[in-house]
Amino acid sequence: MNNSKSSGYDLKDIKVYYSQKSDYELIQITTERAQGLRPGIFEIIEKEIKKRNLNPALLESVKAQNRSYTFEEIVEFSQKLRTLPCPICKDKAVKLNGTVIYTVKSYIFSASLREELVIGCPNCLDIKNKEAIISTALLGWWSGTGLINTPISIYTTIREKRWHRIPKPNDALLRFTSQNIGQIVAYKDDPEQLIEIIRYKG
Known part of the structure; x- marks a missing residue:
């Protein structure tokens, strides 16, 4: 079984998708549209952010959108x-x-x-x-x-x-x-x- 595939999506394709985004688009995705990330995608985003030397706080933003907060x-x-x-x-x-x-x-x-x-x-x-x-x-x-x-x-x-x-x-x-x-x-x-x-x- 190909480990890069899960639930019908290919992590290799997703990696290419994020790599083709501009810095602005990647920042927008990570700060506004990262809720409900599926397994493996966070690691792809993390590597892309580090590769581009973007603000590490963007990873905290992704985590923030995928956890529950108390009142x-x-x-x-x-x-x-x-x-x-x-x-x-x-x-x-x-x-x-x-x-x-x-x-x-x-x-x-x-x-x-x-x-x-x-x-x-x-x-x-x-x-x-x-x-x-x-x-x-x-x-x-x-x-x-x-x-x-x-x-x-x-x-x-x-x-x-x-x-x-x-x-x-x-x-x-x-x-x-x-x-x-x-x-x-x-x-x-x-x-x-x-x-x-x-x-x-x-």
Whole structure:
């Protein structure tokens, strides 16, 4: 039996696949899409990272996406994010938190519903919250679907505001931390990169 094959996939082919990726693509895979790796693939990624002399923390990111975290561990990582400058206004004095805003935009026969998770200081979260409510109130009503979704979205967005200023990580920030744990682990000692993550991944 060929040991390079397991469960219908060929490790030799996978090795070639990763070797053909650019550094940027390999970093993106290891920090964002490494969950559920099958046997043997971690070793291939490990060798590729070492061969290219990439940041060894990328391996920790792969491991992070393939293990379970306790609630306390997620809180600990989110606390690290809270101490960063606000990615929106750059304020360093106030701890960050998260919010989820919902916007509805109607078209002639349909409507789009957008859910956005935002990380920032409480003042910026309040502003984003208000902008979403105004946008939905102006643009959301003008279709059958929009007529239904608009009041729900406005109510849900307003409700989120109550959690912007609590003294601990709120549910939105914990959700963001859990969803992006691979990148957060990889760059836990790189504040600038963490800021980029919360700016563009929220």
